[in-house]
Amino acid sequence: MKLDTRAIRYLTGEDWRVLTAVEMGSKNHEVVPTTLISQISGLRGASGVNRSISNLAKVGLIAKVKNAKYDGYRLTYGGLDYLALNAFIKRKSVYSIGNQVGVGKESDIYVVADESGKQIILKIHRLGRISFRTVKANRDYLRNRNSASWMYMSRLAAMKEFAFMKILKDNGFPVPTPLDQARHCVLMELIDSYPLRQVTSIADPPKLYADLMALILRFASQGLIHGDFNEFNILVNEETQQPVVIDFPQMVSIDHTNAKEYFDRDVQCIKTFFERKFKFISDDEGPTWDDVKRTGKLDIEVEASGFSKKQAKELDKYLQQVTQLDEREGGEAGDISPDEDDEDEIEQSSDVEEDDDEEEAEGEKYGGEHSNLSKDNP
Ligand code: ADP
């Protein structure tokens, strides 16, 4: 889903209040009734509220939903994106937005810049865009458990990623420096390296292999398993050949019920990749689960960081369900957001522009024009 920030500078204070009201209302309403939006926004006079509603719907930040009982609105991913960006802008964490550099399975990655012009990475978590697909029963099942589940789960993923990145960075692990987090978004240091999968020249594959296996063991010695340790989530600098690990929403404790399975899978991913790509098979068969010696407890310490054990459980449960659904549906699911999925129920505003995702992902990696987000700096 494309992040279109063109309208952000033109929203009025009232628009922001109404947008926030729709977000708050969605916590316990699948479709937020117009009267409730008006009430929460605290704005006097229906005309102002209606004007804002219509402004927001026009640019796709909220969508009108016709319900059997009443008409109302729901927040779209675009609306949530604007709320998160606005928080970053207010905190002076973000000043302008540049190119999209990645479309992950459950995230979109952009290069953005802070006020000093320094380029950083914005990771927007988009849980639910795969899992809500296809079989309606699955979709309803997942969704009905919490009407705002895609929003909530994406936020949990961002909180978790930020918390883990912080504790890992503080403990000397090679991960990007986490900079800020708001709603479903994380800001982090831009690593000037490509994913291992894309790196054309690896000078010494056996050394990199050994470094990566050592890293898996080092995570485990601190009580952690990455859980998705593969050639897409390891960035390797072409010059120094140093690896940096990214992507943490699925990280688990070595005390997790499936810890051994996840650990073995991480090890196997690296083995398979090195064998396929470099025809390299190590004489050393390890590491194995028996090699794991706990010397630290970052898995416990991270709970004190604002991402609680309860939240970890909620996200874990959701991610497991999603994996099961994906497997049952035969793997690769299409990139369909809950927004698009819902089209039958939504009255589309006629002047919402159609997105063309492909176009956006092209172009220079970190270069390209940035668009300013601030009102007073057009
Ligand atoms: P997902 O969870 O969707 O897989 P990732 O965090 O793995 O998202 O990021 C997807 C892609 O975006 C990566 O493979 C990488 O190319 C790019 N990327 C992510 N974070 C950074 C970063 N900090 N610096 C540079 N590139 C990054």
Ligand code: MG
């Ligand atoms: Mg990834």
